[in-house]
Amino acid sequence: MAQLDNIIHQPVRLQIMSSLISLDQNEQVNFTYLRKLLKLTDGNLGAHLTKLEEAGYIKIEKTFVARKPCTFVIATGKGRDAFAEHINALKEIVEGSKKQIQ
Amino acid sequence: MNISQEDAKASLSSVQNVMGQTHKALSSAYANPLLIMWGLLWLIAFTTTHFYIPYAFYIFMAMSVIGGIGTAVIIRAFHSKAPVKETSTNNLSWRITALWIFLCIYIIIWLFLFAPFTGLQCNALICTAVMFAYIVMGLWFNNRFMIVLGLVVTAGTLVGFYLLRNYYCLWMALVGGGALFGTGLYIRLRWR
Numbered sequence: 001m002a003q004l005d006n007i008i009h010q011p012v013r014l015q016i017m018s019s020l021i022s023l024d025q026n027e028q029v030n031f032t033y034l035r036k037l038l039k040l041t042d043g044n045l046g047a048h049l050t051k052l053e054e055a056g057y058i059k060i061e062k063t064f065v066a067r068k069p070c071t072f073v074i075a076t077g078k079g080r081d082a083f084a085e086h087i088n089a090l091k092e093i094v095e096g097s098k099k100q101i102q
Numbered sequence: 103m104n105i106s107q108e109d110a111k112a113s114l115s116s117v118q119n120v121m122g123q124t125h126k127a128l129s130s131a132y133a134n135p136l137l138i139m140w141g142l143l144w145l146i147a148f149t150t151t152h153f154y155i156p157y158a159f160y161i162f163m164a165m166s167v168i169g170g171i172g173t174a175v176i177i178r179a180f181h182s183k184a185p186v187k188e189t190s191t192n193n194l195s196w197r198i199t200a201l202w203i204f205l206c207i208y209i210i211i212w213l214f215l216f217a218p219f220t221g222l223q224c225n226a227l228i229c230t231a232v233m234f235a236y237i238v239m240g241l242w243f244n245n246r247f248m249i250v251l252g253l254v255v256t257a258g259t260l261v262g263f264y265l266l267r268n269y270y271c272l273w274m275a276l277v278g279g280g281a282l283f284g285t286g287l288y289i290r291l292r293w294r
Contacts, residue, residue: 011113011116014116014120019123022121022125023124027186028186028187030185030186033186037124037127038120087114090110090113091110091114093105093106094107094111
């Protein structure tokens with residue numbers, strides 16, 4: 001039985017993880033691009049990314065592109081596994097019984 | 103905290119939406135300027151060839167050179183503001199470039215091996231080979247549009263080759279150039 005993940009389950013964090021999981025394992029996405037894509041504010045996205053980073057689900061890398069500071073975000077292996085488990089749990093709920101968030 | 107079947111359904115639907123959005127947004131960032139440029143080049147080259155058939159070779163050589171330079175300029179311009187970068191050293195842009203270089207080499211080999219009899223055969227062979235590469239790229243990036251585009255233009259090339267020989271170039275300007283340009287424009291307008 002797959003378990004729901006209360007860090008990922010929050011709607012904004014679920015969107016962030018969905019977006020990052022869409023990329024290949026070795027691809028990282030630009031912070032600004034992610035903010036525009038998900039229609040979030042800098043502060044809102046930053047706060048949720050920090051939560052996900054603390055859980056070890058994503059990695060944040062600050063770098064310079066064409067001499068401008070740039071932040072890139074990538075889903076970790078642990079994050080991908082947790083997301084897959086969360087999705088499986090959601091599917092199980094849709095298919096049948098209610099589930100308790102751990 | 104309990105979550106109901108409705109909440110779970112809504113969450114799964116939201117996941118699907120965001121994944122689709124991300125995929126489309128990233129595809130559009132790279133694909134549309136290249137498709138629009140190549141669509142315009144095909145349109146101009148085929149239309150010009152219809153009216154100046156003896157100069158077909160020079161027209162298509164010029165198109166290939168302009169297209170090659172244009173592609174390099176667009177990729178370079180987009181590289182610095184690319185929304186996604188790879189962490190591995192196995193750089194994707196190099197693999198894509200290699201695919202097209204190998205395709206060009208293989209097209210030249212096939213032209214020598216099969217020695218197409220007419221310019222029309224030669225052109226149809228090149229167009230279908232290029233569209234095959236579109237399909238390969240579509241499968242590579244899981245991009246449905248590239249696959250459909252490759253199949254549609256291939257089918258259009260065959261229709262032009264077998265049924266509309268006298269108007270082949272105009273037909274290809276419309277079907278080939280139009281499909282590339284139209285797809286690029288559609289992605290630009292609808293996937294942003």
